Amino acid sequence: MIHNIQTVSNYIEEIEKLINNKHHNYYFRGQDDAFSNTLPAIFRSRKLLDNEDNLFNDFLMTDPQLFEKCRTNFERLALMEHYHLPTRLLDVSSNPLIALFFAVKGGQGNGEVYVYKDEPNPDKLAEMLEQRGWQNLIAEYKSKNKLTSHNYFKKNAFSNEMQLESSLARQSLADKAAFFQSIKNFYKLDNDYIGQQHKLWSHSYDSYFDDQDSDYFAEFKRDLQTLPFLRLFEEAKRDTPSFANKLNPLELIVPKIVTIKRMSRRMENQQGLFLFVPFIGEEYDPTINIDYSEVERRAQLAIDILSLYNAENPAEKEKYIIPAKYKRSILDELAKLGIDYSFIYPEDHAKKAEMIKAKYLGLKKKNLSLVRNEISYRG
Secondary structure: EEEEOOOHHHHHHHHHHOOOOOOOOEEEEEEEOOOOOOOHHHHHHHHHOOHHHHHHHHHHHOOOHOOOOOHHHOOOOOHHHHHHOOOOOOEEEOOOHHHHHHHHHOOOOOOOEEEEEOOOOHHHHHEEEOOOOOOOHHHHHHHOOOOOOOOEEEEEEHHHHHHHHHHOOOOOOHHHHHHHHHHHHHHHHHHHHHHHOOOOOHHHHHHHHHOOOOOOOOHHHHOOOOHHHHHHHHHHHHHHHOOOOOOOHHHHOOOOEEEEOOOOOHHHHEEEEEOOOOOOHHOOOOOOEEEEEHHHHHHHHHHOOOEOOOOOOOEEEEOOOEEEHHHHHHHHHHHHOOOOOOHHHOOOHHHHHHHHHHHHHHHHHHHHHHHHHHHHHHH
């Protein structure tokens, strides 16, 4: 459903209707223009995506002291996103007013606020799996056994899953290509396993890596001993020495809301979290001629798995539109509530100075107008 917003109170009323449903956690993202997608910066160029490892490693080498307090690769990735390096992280906030600020702070067109959950839209998840030819895998995510009862779609920055996937961002293009070829083979195997034997790989996850007689997925177990996997595991172990040489491929294909330690006042004030956009896989395969627009489409579909859709019209996202002509007045209203540039960017002292200057330039004009009116009245 499209909600047209003209005032802060109007926005709060609409959001309250949403969050009265206590069954879900909601996360908000504001964009100050009507963009054609909600993709993170790394997907805006094929050159950026192909050099994801170089972007990460170059920034780390340029200013290593900046990352001294980071304990994991995900924390490093989050700090890089914080300083506007292109990453596969999408900034979201648990505070809808913060998202509203970002929707009205600039841009020439209408602002937009999108809503996400940490539970999947089953139709979008099924659509994504079916398009990849792995339609039976939906059963793995619906299963409620001791493994899958945990949330595939919400993680914290210190989890093994996020250490592995953020470490994957640091791997070379060649290693990513070999890694995802093996992962795709696993998905095909599991898809056939479910269809033919009516069993789920996740049910035997705990024993699979120790079971020497596991034949059906034996090829995947051998792949775990190849160099691309071993290099990935070694990268993960730099921060987590106890990290075991195993992974759950079912984690790799889905998006995740990731909570993180607030490493600055800015991150604290913005009440920020991240939506981690998964690797598509085929963008690294030199044997597949895939148009980059298709990579973008698949990445957007992955994000949409966590997007909130209208219950009455499942094809329509819940979206809050702020017409351009109301942006300035809403920005002023938010400032009265304490949500302004100095709150959002507390370390940006140049911006604070600009705000103070603008305040008194505006006051001077106002006072001059009052003097003129008074003179006119006396005359």
